Amino acid sequence: MPLTAHSTRRAAASLTAAGLLLVPVSGCGTADTPRTSVRTASDTPRVSGVPEAPKAPSPTRLTVPSLGVDTALLRLGLNEDGTVEVPPAEKGMTAGWYAGGAVPGEPGAAVLIGHNDTRFGKGVFHDLHTIAEGADITVYDGEGGRTDFTVTGTETVSKKAFPTEKVYATTDEPVLRLITCDGAFDADGHPVDNLIVYATSR
Numbered sequence: 001m002p003l004t005a006h007s008t009r010r011a012a013a014s015l016t017a018a019g020l021l022l023v024p025v026s027g028c029g030t031a032d033t034p035r036t037s038v039r040t041a042s043d044t045p046r047v048s049g050v051p052e053a054p055k056a057p058s059p060t061r062l063t064v065p066s067l068g069v070d071t072a073l074l075r076l077g078l079n080e081d082g083t084v085e086v087p088p089a090e091k092g093m094t095a096g097w098y099a100g101g102a103v104p105g106e107p108g109a110a111v112l113i114g115h116n117d118t119r120f121g122k123g124v125f126h127d128l129h130t131i132a133e134g135a136d137i138t139v140y141d142g143e144g145g146r147t148d149f150t151v152t153g154t155e156t157v158s159k160k161a162f163p164t165e166k167v168y169a170t171t172d173e174p175v176l177r178l179i180t181c182d183g184a185f186d187a188d189g190h191p192v193d194n195l196i197v198y199a200t201s202r
Contacts, residue, residue: 056103057141062095062112064178066135067127073097073139076113084113092118095125095178101168104139105147105201109168109175112139116181116191125180129154129195137176137199149176149199156182156195167196174201 063070074096076085087096095114102108115123137149157163167177176199183193 056106057143057145058099059097059104059110059112059139060142061140063138063140064131064135067131069095069124069127071095071114071124073112075099086113087115089115089118090120092120092123102174103141104149104176105141105145105174107172107174109171109177110139111167111177111179113179116195123180125178125195128178128180128197129156129182131197137178139176147174148202149174150202151197151199153198154195155198156193158183159192159194162194163196175199176201 058075059073061071062073071094074087074091074094076087076096076098078100079085084098084100085096087094092115095112097104098111098113101111104110104112114125114128116126116128117123131151131154133151133153135151137151138146139149140146155163167179178197178199180195181191181193182195183191186192
C-alpha cells in the first residue's frame with residue numbers, strides 16, 4: 001500500500017528524532033528495521049498523578065483463509081546487534097509479531113514475520129506470494145478480540161533496499177504488514193529479496 005510522500009517524510013523524521021538507526025536483519029525476515037530504543041507500552045514512563053493508559057492485548061493468532069494459514073504468533077523483539085528477531089527455523093510454520101511495532105488493531109503499522117522455507121521444510125508464509133488484493137486477514141488477541149484486515153497490495157524488494165519508512169511509517173489507522181523471504185538465492189543459500197504484503201483494517 002503506497003504511502004503519501006508526507007507520511008513517508010514524517011516517519012523518517014520521527015525515526016531520526018528518536019535516534020534510531022537502520023540495520024540489516026539476519027535470517028529470513030525484514031532487511032532494515034529500527035535499531036534498539038524502540039519504545040513499547042511497557043517502558044513508557046509514568047507521569048505522577050496521571051493514570052496509565054490501558055495496554056492493548058498482544059496478538060496471539062493469525063489466519064489467512066485464502067492461503068489456509070492458521071498460526072499462533074510468537075513475540076519477536078531485537079537481537080543483541082539491534083536486528084529484528086525472526087521465528088526460529090524449527091518453528092518455521094509459526095509466524096511472529098514484532099513487538100517494537102504497533103499492536104494489530106491499534107493505530108500504526110503492525111508487522112508479522114514468517115519464514116518461506118527453512119532447513120526443516122516449508123514455512124508458514126510459503127504461499128504468501130499468491131495472496132490476492134482484497135484477501136482477508138484476521139489477527140486475534142489473547143482476550144478474545146479480533147481485528148480484520150484487507151490486503152491492499154504486495155511488493156517484492158531487495159533486502160539491500162528495504163523500504164523501512166514505508167513499512168514502519170506512523171499511521172493514524174491500523175495497518176498490517178506480513179513479511180517473508182523471496183527471490184533468488186545468494187552464494188550462501190539465502191534469499192536476496194523480501195516479500196511484503198500491505199493490508200488495512202476494516
